[in-house]
Amino acid sequence: xxxxxxxxxxxxxxxxxxxxxxxxxxxxxxxxxxxxxxxxxxxxxxxxxxxxxxxxxxxxxxxxxxxxxxxxxxxxxxxxxxxxxxxxxxxxxxxxxxxxxxxxxxxxxxxxxxxxxxxxxxxxxxxxxxxxxxxxxxxxxxxxxxxxxxxxxxxxxxxxxxxxxxxxxxxxxxxxxxxxxxxxxxxxxxxxxxxxxxxxxxxxxxxxxxxxxxxxxxxxxxxxxxxxxxxxxxxxxxxxxxxxxxxxxxxxxxxxxxxxxxxxxxxxxxxxxxxxxxxxxxxxxxxxxxxxxxxxxxxxxxxxxxxxxxxxxxxxxxxxxxxxxxxxxxxxxxxxxxxxxxxxxxxxxxxxxxxxxxxxxxxxxxxxxxxxxxxxxxxxxxxxxxxxxxxxxxxxxxxxxxxxxxxxxxxxxxxxxxxxxxxxxxxxxxxxxxxxxxxxxxxxxxxxxxxxxxxxxxxxxxxxxxxxxxxxxxxxxxxxxxxxxxxxxxxxxxxxxxxxxxxxxxxxxxxxxxxxxxxxxxxxxxxxxxxxxxxxxxxxxxxxxxxxxxxxxxxxxxxxxxxxxxxxxxxxxxxxxxxxxxxxxxxxxxxxxxxxxxxxxxxxxxxxxxxxxxxxxxxxxxxxxxxxxxxxxxxxxxxxxxxxxxxxxxxxxxxxxxxxxxxxxxxxxxxxxxxxxxxxxxxxxxxxxxxxxxxxxxxxxxxxxxxxxxxxxxxxxxxxxxxxxxxxxxxxxxxxxxxxxxxxxxxxxxxxxxxxxxxxxxxxxxxxxxxxxxxxxxxxx
Numbered sequence: 001x002x003x004x005x006x007x008x009x010x011x012x013x014x015x016x017x018x019x020x021x022x023x024x025x026x027x028x029x030x031x032x033x034x035x036x037x038x039x040x041x042x043x044x045x046x047x048x049x050x051x052x053x054x055x056x057x058x059x060x061x062x063x064x065x066x067x068x069x070x071x072x073x074x075x076x077x078x079x080x081x082x083x084x085x086x087x088x089x090x091x092x093x094x095x096x097x098x099x100x101x102x103x104x105x106x107x108x109x110x111x112x113x114x115x116x117x118x119x120x121x122x123x124x125x126x127x128x129x130x131x132x133x134x135x136x137x138x139x140x141x142x143x144x145x146x147x148x149x150x151x152x153x154x155x156x157x158x159x160x161x162x163x164x165x166x167x168x169x170x171x172x173x174x175x176x177x178x179x180x181x182x183x184x185x186x187x188x189x190x191x192x193x194x195x196x197x198x199x200x201x202x203x204x205x206x207x208x209x210x211x212x213x214x215x216x217x218x219x220x221x222x223x224x225x226x227x228x229x230x231x232x233x234x235x236x237x238x239x240x241x242x243x244x245x246x247x248x249x250x251x252x253x254x255x256x257x258x259x260x261x262x263x264x265x266x267x268x269x270x271x272x273x274x275x276x277x278x279x280x281x282x283x284x285x286x287x288x289x290x291x292x293x294x295x296x297x298x299x300x301x302x303x304x305x306x307x308x309x310x311x312x313x314x315x316x317x318x319x320x321x322x323x324x325x326x327x328x329x330x331x332x333x334x335x336x337x338x339x340x341x342x343x344x345x346x347x348x349x350x351x352x353x354x355x356x357x358x359x360x361x362x363x364x365x366x367x368x369x370x371x372x373x374x375x376x377x378x379x380x381x382x383x384x385x386x387x388x389x390x391x392x393x394x395x396x397x398x399x400x401x402x403x404x405x406x407x408x409x410x411x412x413x414x415x416x417x418x419x420x421x422x423x424x425x426x427x428x429x430x431x432x433x434x435x436x437x438x439x440x441x442x443x444x445x446x447x448x449x450x451x452x453x454x455x456x457x458x459x460x461x462x463x464x465x466x467x468x469x470x471x472x473x474x475x476x477x478x479x480x481x482x483x484x485x486x487x488x489x490x491x492x493x494x495x496x497x498x499x500x501x502x503x504x505x506x507x508x509x510x511x512x513x514x515x516x517x518x519x520x521x522x523x524x525x526x527x528x529x530x531x532x533x534x535x536x537x538x539x540x541x542x543x544x545x546x547x548x549x550x551x552x553x554x555x556x557x558x559x560x561x562x563x564x565x566x567x568x569x570x571x572x573x574x575x576x577x578x579x580x581x582x583x584x585x586x587x588x589x590x591x592x593x594x595x596x597x598x599x600x601x602x603x604x605x606x607x608x609x610x611x612x613x614x615x616x617x618x619x620x621x622x623x624x625x626x627x628x629x630x631x632x633x634x635x636x637x638x639x640x641x642x643x644x645x646x647x648x649x650x651x652x653x654x655x656x657x658x659x660x661x662x663x664x665x666x667x668x669x670x671x672x673x674x675x676x677x678x679x680x681x682x683x684x685x686x687x688x689x690x691x692x693x694x695x696x697x698x699x700x701x702x703x704x705x706x707x708x709x710x711x712x713x714x715x716x717x718x719x720x721x722x723x724x725x726x727x728x729x730x731x732x733x734x735x736x737x738x739x740x741x742x743x744x745x746x747x748x749x750x751x752x753x754x755x756x757x758x759x760x761x762x763x764x765x766x767x768x769x770x771x772x773x774x775x776x777x778x779x780x781x
Contacts, residue, residue, distance in 0.1 A: 083565065084518065092567070095561055096316075099592050102593075111369070111372040111373075112340060112343075115377055118373055122373075126341055129295055132329050132332045133253040133326050134250040134326075136257070140264075144164055145165040156179060156181065157213050158180055159177055161174075164265055165261070166222075167442070170258075172222050172223060173222075174200070174223070175220075176221075177213035177218070177219040178218050178271065182216055186216060187216070187217055187272075187410035187411060188276065189218075190220050190259070190263060190278070192279065193221065193222065193224050194282045194285040194306075195283060198228060199227045199228015200229075206424035209221045210423035212406070214420065215415055220265070222258075225258070226241070226439060240685055242590075242693055243687065245694070248695060251323055251439075252325070253326070256323075260296055277299060279299045280406075281307070282307065282393060283306050283392065284323060289304040290339070291326075300409070302346075303348040303350065303405055305394065306352065308363045312362070325591040330595050343382070347383050347384070349366075350386045350397075352390040352392065352398070354392075356391075356392070382409075388401070403415070440682060444683060450698065454704075454705055454735055467739070470709075474701045477697055478601070480598055481596065481598055485609040486610055486613070487613035489509055490507075490509030493506055493622060502549070505517070506518040516561065516607060517539075517559045517565040518557060518558045518611075519539055521556075522554055523551070523553050527641060528552040529667065530555075531555050531643075531644045532556050534558050534655065535564075538567070539565070541649070543648065551763055560608065560655070561604065562589055587690045594693075601655070601697070608659040615643045620641055644668040647672065649672070650689050650692075651691045654671070654703065656669050657671050657706050658706060668716075668748075669714075676728065676732035677703050678703060707735070711740050711749070712743040715750070716751075717732075717751050729751060
């Protein structure tokens with residue numbers, strides 16, 4: 001039999017003399033004693049990273065049991081059944097199908113029927129696209145600053161080493177190739193590179209740049225953000241670049257803005273004809289080529305390579321880079337509309353038959369749909385599709401087609417000479433750019449420029465008014481295109497599970513196409529209220545469900561969409577068809593919702609609020625908790641039962657705080673291990689969970705203000721201890737403490753480490769949410 005091995009900190013364990021004894025394993029589910037083998041430990045105790053307790057910090061007044069435990073995988077099922085959905089595939093495919101359903105419901109841009117209609121529509125769409133990309137309304141009139149390092153002669157070419165300031169304070173390393181034999185003003189091509197680790201020194205890029213230059217072009221090759229000599233690592237490009245979302249900015253706009261500044265530089269050179277500047281790129285560079293060509297009419301010709309597909313394909317493929325997912329771009333312009341905005345300028349779309357990222361079929365659909373604008377403007381032959389036999393990347397077939405395309409449309413004459421690979425044998429390095437600013441500099445500056453947050457010493461009455469204004473702004477920030485959360489939702493009972501009459505399964509349906517697997521754990525005594533319990537790891541990571549049920553509460557364990565049983569573990573893909581890790585799955589779910597004008601955070605908060613409103617409306621969960629003989633509760637009494645929220649984990653702890661801040665009828669909230677501040681994450685260039693990224697969230701509220709919005713309701717925040725032994729979330733709670741004192745309820749705010757063990761504090765918080773009906777209920781289970 002397979003055995004899962006691990007070493008766990010059991011904390012304070014209370015064993016009861018019953019037929020079946022159980023232990024709670026912090027962050028790893030539960031196990032029965034009859035399936036455990038206890039092994040004494042040697043050396044200091046090892047504690048899993050998910051534990052809320054830091055190593056070596058025993059809670060005050062609690063006996064500590066440190067044991068090594070080997071437990072069977074089936075042991076956790078004895079208390080919490082792992083499956084509510086009858087079909088496992090239904091849960092794995094729920095989020096991808098939901099995303100595709102949302103995409104189909106998004107209206108498309110109508111086709112271009114005639115010249116006059118399209119001529120009127122195109123400027124409006126172009127302006128809306130620039131706003132979606134967060135491009136500045138007016139670019140600087142002067143060209144960017146440039147530092148010339150050296151000029152070298154390599155065969156028939158002059159190679160210049162440059163540093164170019166793409167955006168204020170951020171410099172890019174570049175190589176400029178110019179044919180020695182050519183004189184006068186030459187056509188130029190900007191090669192915006194894809195996401196290759198070697199950047200402009202990637203061998204296919206060197207072959208392409210040098211061979212295009214010997215055909216009579218000035219070629220500027222620039223490293224992309226986070227790549228080549230501008231590299232930190234690719235994870236920075238993927239993840240830390242999305243910190244722009246928190247401050248209402250776009251990673252795509254940052255990169256497209258750089259491309260447009262490089263175009264400004266080429267047009268300012270005395271050896272370049274400003275009317276004949278082309279743009280090309282492969283993969284991520286091809287995506288930037290499409291966006292830049294759509295918003296800037298100065299680009300004379302463009303060749304996006306290995307980058308064109310339609311959104312239905314991308315929603316199935318689940319892959320790509322941050323610049324592919326600008327906020328709400330689907331409502332503004334799909335890929336066909338991007339090509340329409342380039343009309344009547346020449347555009348070459350290059351793809352490969354063996355490219356599983358951008359295959360020919362979706363590219364052909366996009367080109368066919370975009371031809372209407374070219375036909376309306378009398379330039380049907382200016383939009384071309386080239387298909388070769390190669391896989392993804394800057395491959396030989398696409399390179400040759402691009403040479404011919406630019407020679408034809410930028411005026412150097414047809415030239416079918418073969419590629420000279422020997423020109424690419426050299427590599428001219430420029431060194432790291434001379435800047436201290438990185439990809440997160442722009443969101444960091446934006447966060448510092450936001451209005452100052454509320455502080456504990458502010459005027460009390462003004463602070464209360466400001467907090468109410470921030471709550472309204474948070475409501476608008478998390479508003480969803482599908483509408484506000486409703487108090488009515490579909491409920492499909494599943495009956496008692498695992499032979500345990502105290503547990504019953506439910507399927508909650510807050511919106512069409514979404515079924516949230518939920519487990520109701522009923523208390524033994526007349527119900528004191530309902531606690532909605534959500535955890536990052538799903539129901540099996542809910543450590544305190546049984547404890548709260550024994551304290552007299554109905555505990556509703558809910559798997560929000562994309563978590564727990566609905567995690568799309570086998571459907572999402574990343575890269576060349578390889579199964580992606582769980583973090584990347586959440587990342588792509590957040591990215592796809594972002595292009596729909598939504599966010600994972602707004603979706604999950606809306607689902608949590610819908611469940612809370614439903615419970616507040618009906619009074620108690622279906623079936624309710626078992627009642628004591630002769631103590632049946634009337635309908636008004638059930639309606640008065642409180643509803644509280646408990647979120648466990650980095651993500652769900654914050655989601656519970658947000659939902660409680662926006663739902664004033666929620667009786668209380670407990671957050672186990674949430675973040676302390678989004679500003680601190682940006683300052684330290686760290687990437688929070690993708691489910692916490694909502695567009696413009698930090699413009700509305702940070703986590704300290706969010707905790708203050710819960711006042712004066714009972715609030716419990718459990719975190720870890722820092723190296724100095726102090727709770728790490730104390731600075732984030734200073735503002736909340738001042739509001740609780742102002743409203744006369746300082747005792748309702750508790751942080752772990754000051755009043756007792758984690759177990760004791762959770763029960764104390766539960767008693768504040770719903771005081772026991774009599775003295776016999778006040779004992780600690």
